[in-house]
Amino acid sequence: MTPRTVMAVGGHIGDMDLAAGPLLAQTVLDGGRAVLVALTPGERGHPRLGVDEYREQKIAEGTTFAAGIGADFHVFDDLSDGFLEPTDDVAARVARLIRQVRPDLLVAHWRTSIHTDHEHACTVAERARFLAGLPGYAPEDGERHGVAQLLHAENWEDEHGFVADTYAPVSAAAFDRWREAIGGQAFARGETYGFRYIDYYTAQLTMRGCLARVERAVAFSSGDGSRVTMLG
Template sequence: MPRPDSEIERALVVGAHPDDIDFGCAGTVATWVDAGVEVTYLLVTRGDQGGFDDTPREEMAPLREREQRAAAKVVGVSDVRFLDGYADGWVEPTRELERDIARVIRQVRPQRMIVQSPERNYERLPASHSDHLATGEAAIRAIYPTARNPFAWPELLADEGLEPWVVNEVFIMAHPGADHAVDVTDTFDRKIAALQEHRSQTTHMGEGLQTMVREWLTRNAGVAGLPQGRLAELYLVTELA
């Protein structure tokens, strides 16, 4: 069982693309921010393969970065970071990606993290985009053992002064074995507002966006046994000593 939000000071959320976090966990993030948790976003790519219109490709990555920063602001997150050197559609769980995520873990020093699932969910196949799986795997490797091990990538400590850090709780999005629900009924409107900031990805959906997301979260709440009318985001939660 996760610790109460009031006992958490810092959380880090890692996603492959702009909008992944908002589709997956923006309601949860908003509840944590309301509880006083300082949340940081880390995006592996800038989503240059996304979009549904004729926006020139060279404009898509900077556009999506701006959209993500605006979406984060809606739920109270101001620290939004992007890695360099990773292309949308081509993410692999390399040792270098593991190192780069571990670097941010040591910088932020979160007690809690949200990451994408490294396991494919055949009931929610779009959530199992290959970049999501790769980012999830690299993030899990970065959490354990890399970020906590002073002898893994020793230059992080020797050259950058980044002390090892132990993450205590990991929330895994879109996992087929999800066992923990966060009630996001009261933050649903902010989740939708955050998603609407991703105009290049969601404008074509119109009012269907809110309907679709409400249906997802209603189904999640039913699976979790929450009362009728409630909305939930689901996770597999793992605790580490």
């Protein structure tokens, strides 16, 4: 894969860690830059811990995960899990990051989900992409940057209408790096509501690899679906 800069924007810490983490790990191993953005900590996702305690835990886990795969990490810890709104204020913050990072590829949630935070995070990412490249917009936030490509990640909560049309091969080294890092997140280990996230996404990597004729792959949707392509 040609070295590139990839930015993945999720609704909560853990979303893009699972859905795009293997691609981010591969990007770093290929000599590129990976940037992980969570629009909220995801602090309301634990049935036993209080919101404040789990917020601290999630931020620590997200920081450790990003370090484990070699990615930069940003979390909007002033925004609240379950109450993310797709406002221009939030989109402007992401647009500012886009201008700083200057990614070639932006990864977002799919447009429909059982979780409104995911839908709103997608809207924010798409709007931020537009604002970051808009001539004359907020020159104090840096030089405008047009992101060449936006892809939607495959997430088990965002499956309605999702059609995979883009595959990114994941090497054994990238998988191992991702698998070790994601094991540090309690929810991914199934310790919150019991869903076997790591098993699910590991199996999905294998299944998508079969379809892409490689050992493992991450699947994305361009929203077009007219033809199947490979990243790299």
